[in-house]
Amino acid sequence: MRGIIRRLVGARVRGTGIRTGLRWKLSAAITLVGALVAIVLSLVVHNAARVSMLDNARDLADERVQIAQRNYELSGRPNFPDIKIDDPHLPSALRAKVEAGRRATYVTDRPGGGPDIWAAVPLKDGHVLSLHTGFTDRSTDILKDLDQALVIGSIAVVLGGSALGVLIGGQLSRRLRKAASAAHRVARGEPEVRVREAIGGVVRDETDDLARAVDAMADTLQQRLEAERRVTADIAHELRTPVTGLLTAAELLPPGRPTELVLDRAKAMRTLVEDVLEVARLDGASERAELQDIMLGEFVARRVAAKDAEVGVQVVHESEVTTDPRRLERVLFNLLANAARHGRPPIEVTVEGRVIRVRDHGPGFPEDLLAEGPSRFRTGSKDRAGVGHGLGLTIAAGQARVLGARLTFRNVRPPGAADHIPAEGAVAVLWLPEHAPTNTGSFPMLAD
Numbered sequence: 001m002r003g004i005i006r007r008l009v010g011a012r013v014r015g016t017g018i019r020t021g022l023r024w025k026l027s028a029a030i031t032l033v034g035a036l037v038a039i040v041l042s043l044v045v046h047n048a049a050r051v052s053m054l055d056n057a058r059d060l061a062d063e064r065v066q067i068a069q070r071n072y073e074l075s076g077r078p079n080f081p082d083i084k085i086d087d088p089h090l091p092s093a094l095r096a097k098v099e100a101g102r103r104a105t106y107v108t109d110r111p112g113g114g115p116d117i118w119a120a121v122p123l124k125d126g127h128v129l130s131l132h133t134g135f136t137d138r139s140t141d142i143l144k145d146l147d148q149a150l151v152i153g154s155i156a157v158v159l160g161g162s163a164l165g166v167l168i169g170g171q172l173s174r175r176l177r178k179a180a181s182a183a184h185r186v187a188r189g190e191p192e193v194r195v196r197e198a199i200g201g202v203v204r205d206e207t208d209d210l211a212r213a214v215d216a217m218a219d220t221l222q223q224r225l226e227a228e229r230r231v232t233a234d235i236a237h238e239l240r241t242p243v244t245g246l247l248t249a250a251e252l253l254p255p256g257r258p259t260e261l262v263l264d265r266a267k268a269m270r271t272l273v274e275d276v277l278e279v280a281r282l283d284g285a286s287e288r289a290e291l292q293d294i295m296l297g298e299f300v301a302r303r304v305a306a307k308d309a310e311v312g313v314q315v316v317h318e319s320e321v322t323t324d325p326r327r328l329e330r331v332l333f334n335l336l337a338n339a340a341r342h343g344r345p346p347i348e349v350t351v352e353g354r355v356i357r358v359r360d361h362g363p364g365f366p367e368d369l370l371a372e373g374p375s376r377f378r379t380g381s382k383d384r385a386g387v388g389h390g391l392g393l394t395i396a397a398g399q400a401r402v403l404g405a406r407l408t409f410r411n412v413r414p415p416g417a418a419d420h421i422p423a424e425g426a427v428a429v430l431w432l433p434e435h436a437p438t439n440t441g442s443f444p445m446l447a448d
Contacts, residue, residue, distance in 0.1 A: 027165030034161030364423025
């Protein structure tokens, strides 16, 4: 179950890409949208205000032209200083409209300045009466004040949107981080952890749906794997009696080569049944460590010498540890058996403090074992497999968990060599805990 959940929810992104948090992505998105909206609205409001002021100025100029026209027709002069007759600077477009007998206004843009307002009307004697004025200082000041207010408002909107994005994104990011942390705990073998409870809070959003989905997935996987474990344990348990009877019967056969072959296969079958039962017990997290204080270097040297005198043991630094000697021996022997079966001599064991290293000089561990850890009934590549059932390292890893230890695997390559260069050996490293195991899913019992 841990391997499945780890692949589903604990995959790490490989590469050199830059990783940015959801908080900053959401803040940047809200800031960008706020800035675009503020710019568009500012332009719309500025243009609308300018058009409105120009319309008012044109209406005012048109009224003054009409008044000047009436005064001219009554007294022969316009009576306004800025009213001109047949102004040579009158824009050609406005002159064309007036010559067509129409009263009109016209706006031109002064280079480097504000707009110019023109108004003209035809007279009965054929002349053209016109008015030329510009934006009033008051209108210019109003437009500048409006632009300043729009700029300040836009900056406030951008800053407010950024802060809101950080706030909302931070809340969502915290909930997702809590969910990811809880999911990693489940992947590390803590099935009692619930992602929904880890998130907490009163907000109900999509993260709750995600948490419930992960919890449901973990429960379903746990139930299926528990059912599989029970079936495997039941089958192995039922096979113990007939296999034991078969082994007993084989021992009663007359001496000879056929009898040796039958005994060999019967013993292999009994070993396989016992290994399957041990794996089932370890998967059930019901194993208890019986702790004792031992001198690690002396213990390893004696056990290895009794197992295989050709294996060299080097104690770099002696250390007293509190552990389960029987389970530690099981881990050590399984690592030695794997090195002897799949590697090449010489096999070397090194003890340094609380760390035990078992090295061979074979082709190295398969890549899938290095990436995902030991897997039952999968022996790896042809270079380092071909025999066995893939249970030795699985049992070693399970017993290490009961001891609260960490078991790692790596291949030895020349310094600076690429990954495709063949390995010069394999190293299994057992890291025993500094304190007695109490948080491994089992309950240690101190031996009397």
